Amino acid sequence: MNSLLKLKKINLKYQTGKDSINVLRNIDLNIKKKETVSVIGESGSGKTSLIMLIGGLEKPNSGKIIFQGQEITGLSEDEVSEIRKKNIGIVFQSFYLIPNYTAVENVALTLELNNFKNPENEAKILLDRFGLKHRFNNLPSQLSGGEQQRVSIARAIAMKPKLILADEPTGNLDTENSIMIANILFKYVKEEGSSLIMVTHDTKLADKAKRKIKIKDGKIK
């Protein structure tokens, strides 16, 4: 069993008034363990919707999502939360750090949720690894964009998840910071053996992944 994630005949529709939009159509996808995949496509093609489904943050209208051999489509919100907190880390384009928590506290949040004994120490080790030793006790508003995204990645990988979902992780960053963030992400998945699914418009970044998936009009091309 080398497969980490399987999507079978996934369909997703959004209802807007009387009209419905088919966001994803009959998606079949298989992600292997330790595999890095980039998802590319035009705006509105359904890239973000795809990783939302994979992260259990959205439910498909039809089809099955199987994560580590367990079908998650039929599970309750709390049951999916349980799987997500232990196995899936998410990196957002806009970082989404909790504004009144320090860098350490933002990272420790995930660890504490999983009953780590010394969550703040673990968080500091992670932040140190990403060159943020001097920023432990700074609030997000006191950090640069690149630093915020590094904290966000540290939070996402704190639990050593099997799968990392990244939605335009460099979309809000300058070139220098983009390269640094990409290096951190790919280095991490290589060292820890996680899988990575990354949505991006950046072709250079997309090329770093082992596999590239293009989505057009809700279908994988």
Added chain:
Amino acid sequence: MEKLNNFSEFSLILKYALKDLSRNYHKISSIIVTLFISLFILSAIFTIEDSLKKELNDNAKALLGGDLEIDYNRNPGNLDLINQVKEFATVSQMIEFSTMLSTTVREKNKSLFTRIKTVDEKYPLYGNVVYEPTGAYERMQKEPYSILINESLSKTLNIKINEKVKVQDQNFTVIGIIKSVPDVSGFVAFGDWALAGKQTLEILKLNGIGSFLNYEYKVKFSEKDKPEKIEKRIEEIFKDDQKVKLRYPENSASGIKRIINNFSQFLSLVSISAMLIAGIGIANTLLSFINQNNMSIAVRKAVGFYSGNIKTLYYLQLFILLFIITVVAYGSSFLIVPIVDRYLSDGLGLNIYPAFSLLNFLKIFLVGLLVLVIFSIPTISSIDQVKASNLFRNVFQNLQFYYSKRSIILSFVLLSILILLFTIGSEQPSYSLGYFAAFFVCLIIFFLLSKLIIFFLKKFKSSSIISLKVSIKNITQTKSITPITIMSLGLGVTLLLTLALVGTNFQREIAKSIPDIAPDYFFVGIQKGERDKFEQGILNMDPNASIEIVPMVSSGITKINGIDPNTYIKPDNDSYWVIGSERRSSWVKNVPEDNSILEGEWWDLSKSDQLQISLDAKVAKDFNILLGDIFTLNIYGREIEGKVVNFREVDYRDLSINFAMLFNPQFAKNIPHEYLATAKFNSNKFDETEMLEIMPSLSMIKIADYLSKVTAVLNKVFIAVTLISAITIVIGLIVISSAIMVQGKVKEYQNLVFKILGFSKKQIIFSSLIEFVIIFKSVILIAIFFAVIGSKFIMENIFELVWMFDFKILIYLGLSIAFVTLVLILLTNLKYLNPKIYPLIRNQ
């Protein structure tokens, strides 16, 4: 609240709750302020009530003056029986009476109707008499013509120590001033009184009725005796004595206790209104707070927090906050006690001290918790609407109150508990229930009013005035704060106007209309042979004075239709006083002008040998007396049967001569009697001192003096009530500003768009003004309507006084509230008038 999986999860949530609260408390400052104010009022009421009751209970024996009181009313005690009690207990004799006390050394003498308490050496059996100077009390017992006066009397007549005063035709030396006596329960709560030795009675000529004589014997049991045993023994001794009434410590100060209970019930209801209005603000502020934390909630969900855990996190924050605020509010309420103590020691001679009560603390905490949970359920439930997937879209919609079937049922159950908590055990549960019913009816009507305004404004044809267009759009838009503003402002204004109308009606009744129809003086103690001398004395000073003189006899109802009158009425009934002790009655030939007959016939002249009774119609109704019923009266120790022949409408408020019972003169004229008189003067030639020279044993009660004392007490009550209702308005205003805050972001965006489109600040402010005028004029009209109904009900049904519409006070209050509210709205909106463009257009 959602159930928790395990303890470690709970401790994690608790840790985050504490962390979040310590960093975000300033964002929920309006919750803290409104919660503190309303819990502080409630705590203050509970603490003062508890401290007062504790004082009364702890000092029950001191207040009664002994372990037991043998009350003979106006009859001298049966000394044989009293001596039997003296064999096994200590007995102190006390005789109270009322008479005139005058100064002797002033240019123009001054006099006052004074209650004098003569006591023996054993007084007081419990507690202490506080007086000055040292040794004055002991001197009073030994020196026959010495007297101690209270502070009020000393101030009113400006009497100094060692000054001579005249009581009837005798001179007494004031040898000291009394600060307080322990047994205030049998004393007048306010007024002028003095202490004198037992020999005083022999010096003065006192008459039975006019002097309002009262013979009491206080008993102190031996410490080695069991109180119950001694009580039974005393009851056995007096079982055949019809004139005696035995009183126990638990009955002491029952009147004061009843006043405290009624007043605290009323204030508690006003304070719970403040809390419920505050609840609306709490719900708004919390929603605004959760909206600010929308992203953090989504992030928490994204990293694996359950929705239930996040909700618990917020409930826990509120719980912690409530606990801290309750501790501070309850603690602060102790600071109020010394202030109240100052007023009470002046009036009642009671000293109260802050008394901690765990039960009160828990009750206040529970009330706060119920209000908090009821109003936060729809807000915190909105957390379910936050989706982690929003993080991908960078779109955070403003959350709205979320009502599920379960949350509605839960809120209803909690609300019922809250109402029961204030209703059960209150002095008058039906009034409490009625109050809550009225409160919620008002709430619903104000909510419907808001919907009606929105409905009509939506139909309103487009106007060319752009500010009007904007204000109408603001009122009618989805998620507008119109309903919240109308409900909180409406309830606050209604409460304030109602209390203001009650207050002004009360003051008018006491200070204005009553004296118009009342006489200037009441005269008591006119003996049978002194009638002409009295009348002539008055007319010599003022020939145009109108005088009314009626005979007066004291009688007690011993039986009604052959059975105990107590079986006809409960002690808490308004008319119980008729049988509570001996009452004064009179007789008259013709129907009194202000006492019209409601049922029955005036005297049957053919039955002059039979006692006929004309009864107050209200008393008859309360006792369920029918025409033809037989009363057995005890008059001067003789039992006489009389037949009730008619019911009269008696209005005691006119302060003219009124009696619950009138007899037919053909029968009653031979009963030994005194006279009671009233006089209304046409000039200021009447001189009290001169009148006392003519009739030294005459007692004069100047109505104006007593009314001013009653008014002074009522003013203090009125200040307390106004203060609490003003606080309610303050809470209402905080609620409105919190409602504006809920819309803050939307308002900021809106003003930004206006700015880009070229709106001037003036136009934006003008639109706020129009918005306010549309809302306020509807609110004030409905509030006046409710206030009129509410105050009319309170005045006519609870106080049984005349209600009058006071347009002036409504205008003053309405305009003041309008001004303050408008300023607040403009100030709250001010920060949204200058939106920072960059963060908004960059979605930061």
